[in-house]
Amino acid sequence: MITFTEVSFQDSVYNLKKLPEQLFPEIAFAGRSNVGKSSLINKLVNRKNLVKTSAKPGKTESLNFFKVEGGMYLVDLPGYGFARKDQQTRAAWQDLISSYILSRTALACVVVIIDLRHELKQLDREMIDWLADNGKQYLIVYTKADKLSGNEQTKQAAALDAALNIRPAERLLFSAKTGQGCDELRKSLAEFGGTGEFTA
Known part of the structure; x- marks a missing residue:
């Protein structure tokens, strides 16, 4: 049975040859x-500092693997889009992310995290379209919901839904601060994990 109470850091991977x-x-x-x-994953597993958070874009530079008791790995990917890194480094991150997603047989789902407060960004649309085009399972999460009132949440979510051409049932509202949507996300991810066993 998948639980999110016992989670441990496993490895930071900078090269696909080093994947576990x-x-x-x-x-x-995934997300910009x-x-x-990092805050979402920490809230998901009810830990404050399992994943290091930073106000500086581009903090995550590798594929960071965390083992969940019951049989699952959570993988924190480098953020896409703006980061205070040189172009070569950003290109290397992009290659690492795309190669992992396309080649990894064990990958059950990509959680695409989008800031609820803003209109849909082109990079988010491109990521979701790319996942769909390549037949990859994904789950959309609108985060930072606590920054908006209830009416504003509804309005912004509806705008993002329309931009992505999805129904409310196809995404989750989430707040790392209040825990809004956390139980729903755990349930969804546990279902993706199935029995916790994987056969390549």
């Missing part, structure tokens, strides 16, 4: 730089 053995289903977390991936 594919023993369990993997859930990857500084969108709140």
Whole structure:
């Protein structure tokens, strides 16, 4: 049974040749730089500093693997988009991310994190379209919901839904501060994990 109470850091991978053995289903977390991936994962597993957070875009530079008791890996991907790194470094990150997603048989789902407060960014649209075009399972999460009132949340979510041409049931509202949407996200990810066993 998948639980999110016992989670441990496993490895930071900078090269696909160093990826861990594919023993369990993997859930990857993707989003623009500084969108709140680290905070979301920390809230998901009820830990404050399992994943290091930073106000500086581009903090995550590798594929960071975390093992969930019960049989699952959470994979924190480098943020896409703006980061205070040179073009060569950003290109290397992009190659690492895309190669991992396309080649990793154990990858069960990519959680695409989008800031609820803003209109849809082109990079987010491109990521979701790319995942769909390549037949990859994904789950959209609108985060930082606590920054908006209830009416504003509804209005902004509806605008993002329309831009992505999706129904409300196809995404989640989330707040790392209040825990809004956390139980729903855990349930969804546990379903993607299935039995917790993976056969390549």
